[in-house]
Amino acid sequence: MKKRFLRVQFLIVVWAVVLGVSFVLHDNASAHRVNIFAWVEGDTVFVECKYPDGTKVHEGVIRVRDSGGKELLNGKTNTKGEFSFKVPKQDDLTVVLEAGMGHRADWPLSKQDLAPAGEAPQAEPTAPPQPAPKTEATTPAAKESAPGAASLPPADIDQAIEKALDKKLAPVVRMLAEMHEQKVRLTDVLGGIGYIIGLVGIAAYFKRKP
Amino acid sequence: MHISEGVLSGPVLLSGAALAAAGTAIGLKKLDYDQIAKAGMLSGAFFVASLIHVPLGPMSVHLIMNGLVGLLLGWAAFPAILVALALQAVFFQFGGITALGVNTTLMALPAVFCYFAFSPLLFHRRPLVVLAAAFGCGFLSVFLSGVIASMALMFTEENFWSVAAMVVAAHVPIMIIEGIVTALCVVFLKKVQPSMLPAYSRKDGL
Numbered sequence: 278m279k280k281r282f283l284r285v286q287f288l289i290v291v292w293a294v295v296l297g298v299s300f301v302l303h304d305n306a307s308a309h310r311v312n313i314f315a316w317v318e319g320d321t322v323f324v325e326c327k328y329p330d331g332t333k334v335h336e337g338v339i340r341v342r343d344s345g346g347k348e349l350l351n352g353k354t355n356t357k358g359e360f361s362f363k364v365p366k367q368d369d370l371t372v373v374l375e376a377g378m379g380h381r382a383d384w385p386l387s388k389q390d391l392a393p394a395g396e397a398p399q400a401e402p403t404a405p406p407q408p409a410p411k412t413e414a415t416t417p418a419a420k421e422s423a424p425g426a427a428s429l430p431p432a433d434i435d436q437a438i439e440k441a442l443d444k445k446l447a448p449v450v451r452m453l454a455e456m457h458e459q460k461v462r463l464t465d466v467l468g469g470i471g472y473i474i475g476l477v478g479i480a481a482y483f484k485r486k487p
Numbered sequence: 488m489h490i491s492e493g494v495l496s497g498p499v500l501l502s503g504a505a506l507a508a509a510g511t512a513i514g515l516k517k518l519d520y521d522q523i524a525k526a527g528m529l530s531g532a533f534f535v536a537s538l539i540h541v542p543l544g545p546m547s548v549h550l551i552m553n554g555l556v557g558l559l560l561g562w563a564a565f566p567a568i569l570v571a572l573a574l575q576a577v578f579f580q581f582g583g584i585t586a587l588g589v590n591t592t593l594m595a596l597p598a599v600f601c602y603f604a605f606s607p608l609l610f611h612r613r614p615l616v617v618l619a620a621a622f623g624c625g626f627l628s629v630f631l632s633g634v635i636a637s638m639a640l641m642f643t644e645e646n647f648w649s650v651a652a653m654v655v656a657a658h659v660p661i662m663i664i665e666g667i668v669t670a671l672c673v674v675f676l677k678k679v680q681p682s683m684l685p686a687y688s689r690k691d692g693l
Contacts, residue, residue: 461538465578470531472574477527484520 311337313374313382314454317364317390318443324360324384325454326374333358337374344369364391489537489575489590490636492583499642504588507569510595514565522563525683529556530567534574537581548661554628555669557598558606558621559683564598565591589639597631606685609673617677618670625669629662630655 311334315324322341326334337354341362349365354374370386495503518526536552557564569591575581582590601624608620637651676683 461579466535466538469534469571469574469578473527473531473534473570476530476570477523480518480523480526481520484518484523486520 311374311382313372313384315372315384315386316450316454317386318447319440320364321361322364322370322372322386322391324354324362324372324374325451326354326358326360326382334374340373340375341365342371342373367391489572489582490586490593490639492585495586495589495639496642499639500585500589503586503590503592503639507565507588507591507595510562510565510592510599511569514560514562514567517561518563518566522560526560526563526567529559529564530571532556533568534571537575537579548658550665550668551594551629551632551661552665552668553594553598553632554601554625554665555672557595557600557602557628558609558624558669558673559685560598561602561606561685562599564602565595568595568598593632593635593639596635597628600631601628602685609677609684617673621670621673622666625665625667626662629658629665633658 312327313324314326315322317323324339326337326339328334333356334354335356335358337358338351339354339360340351341349343349343366349370350362352360352362354360367388368391369388370391371383372386373383533552533556536550539550540548553564553568556567560567569587572582572587572590572594573584576584576587604627605620605624608616611617611620633655634651637647637654640650640654641647673684
């Protein structure tokens with residue numbers, strides 16, 4: 278009778294551990310670190326915020342600052358840990374995430390990252406050398422293929438290419454964002470436990486009875 | 488509860504490290520051969536417990552388990568917690584290497600305190616007293632850790648009461664949960680492996 282009671286208790290403990298682990302895997306949990314990743318698509322900046330265990334930061338405060346430290350805009354992440362805003366200013370921006378209890382992370386966005394296709398301030402210095410090689414390249418091609426393509430100004434072509442690249446690269450950028458964040462991995466947990474077992478061995482060696 | 492790197496000032500970090508070194512030295516001296524395996528197990532439990540998050544509304548905190556570690560190990564809680572925190576800092580970037588001393592002190596000191604406060608009550612004749620002692624051990628260890636963390640932060644934030652209130656309030660659910668978990672563990676160990684509990688040899692005397 279007593280043995281059966283113990284077995285029930287043992288099952289309760291196992292159940293509690295499983296429950297705890299499932300909390301780690303599923304729930305909206307916080308930790309000691311937050312990860313932030315921001316990227317530009319066209320004239321919009323997308324921000325993604327996650328905790329190291331992969332759960333999203335919801336209701337995290339996002340502040341966007343310019344190079345002088347002035348706050349340009351702020352907002353809160355949605356339930357998916359995402360936030361987006363239109364580029365407020367062509368400047369070196371910093372996106373800061375504040376997730377409460379001292380959790381803070383930031384992500385720098387340089388001027389070059391923000392430059393939208395065609396209308397970037399950097400486009401002007403690079404524009405003069407561009408037309409010369411462009412026209413050389415397009416004129417022989419234009420004779421063989423559709424003449425309509427040649428009539429497009431180079432700036433428009435640039436813009437179209439930029440747009441297409443943005444679209445095509447979006448999944449890659451998102452994948453990089455996922456790789457960039459540091460999750461707590463099972464290998465780390467097992468490695469740590471291994472270290473502890475090793476240290477127990479060392480301690481047992483030095484404390485052994487002669 | 489882990490204090491991150493770059494938050495505290497130099498003197499606080501140094502005094503934390505000094506206290507942790509002293510505690511670890513005492514702990515290693517008091518750790519005898521029979522206790523090593525137990526210390527390792529509890530160090531492992533402490534290492535993993537931080538990954539168990541308890542979601543409560545928008546905020547969530549994780550288990551700490553320093554009460555149980557202290558109750559079962561006494562002074563040996565210092566080296567056990569130091570090892571677990573060092574590994575957490577390296578593998579999970581919880582806390583940090585420079586803040587290791589402060590973090591060890593703020594978690595292990597309440598653990599040792601709880602050992603001296605509650606271990607004599609574990610083999611009390613009344614089961615209710617035992618339960619209350621185990622619960623109090625889990626509860627108070629987290630509370631005291633919060634107080635020490637606030638004291639460490641006081642030198643940078645300059646407002647002890649608001650910091651302390653925030654840290655402690657955020658950890659109230661964890662205090663209650665740790666109290667329950669510690670009570671369950673003690674009841675379980677008393678049935679299955681009473682020799683793991685401290686003051687077991689004093690059982691006949693009580």
